[in-house]
């Protein structure tokens with residue numbers, strides 16, 4: 001059964017506000033793979049589990065048409081309301097039943113989403129909708145990112161790790177696929193021509209408030225919030241206070257840099 005953890009209105013708002021799109025290094029891994037595989041034509045890309053569309057939009061300049069799909073109506077509504085490009089559209093549907101004809105799609109992507117799917121059924125759908133020599137790129141970032149600011153990066157990262165250790169108690173078991181660096185996703189890929197790229201690290205500037213917002217957008221935090229609202233809110237408030245105290249600043253708008261490790265499973269369908 002599909003896991004429906006991203007649909008409360010406030011959760012969708014956090015998503016729209018605090019989730020970042022794939023940054024430079026992850027994009028480079030994906031797009032250089034498409035170049036290596038000489039992906040052409042580039043008529044249609046489908047981004048599955050697109051959430052509020054922040055990752056879908058990075059495909060707009062390279063494909064004639066981009067369709068973001070998600071099982072959540074609330075996420076798709078938020079995606080439609082966000083600023084976008086004329087060749088990008090969105091549809092509500094499960095990853096395991098994609099509304100595209102056999103052999104009609106040039107690229108299927110999923111950013112921070114494939115671990116939530118029924119992977120064997122999803123892979124069957126990818127294989128069905130991709131045209132010969134079409135490509136697949138399934139990526140995610142890990143929750144164990146580090147926080148960098150002047151000479152206190154080590155301490156800030158320790159504080160973040162302590163907070164995340166508590167949040168992990170509320171993680172769905174599917175998060176284990178992320179912890180396992182998408183090995184299971186790779187193993188279940190039906191393509192002979194496949195590759196798993198690990199240790200991609202992107203450096204993303206954020207304010208302290210945005211780091212806290214990002215934590216709030218995580219499904220495990222939302223589960224904690226439903227189970228014990230006071231403890232959940234207090235954890236993030238204390239985390240923010242500890243960050244600011246360690247940095248010796250008063251404003252939560254102070255900029256830090258987070259270093260986010262990512263993994264990407266790539267595949268190319270045969271003739």
Ligand SMILES: C[S@@+](CC[C@H](N)C(=O)[O-])C[C@H]1O[C@@H](n2cnc3c(N)ncnc32)[C@H](O)[C@@H]1O
Nearest residue numbers: 006049050051055070071072094095111113116
């Ligand atoms: C962590 S979010 C990632 C959103 C976006 N791709 C991004 O880069 O931030 C995971 C998304 O997958 C969607 N999702 C989970 N299970 C799904 C399924 N079986 N079919 C389609 N979408 C699904 C959720 O609704 C959610 O929007």
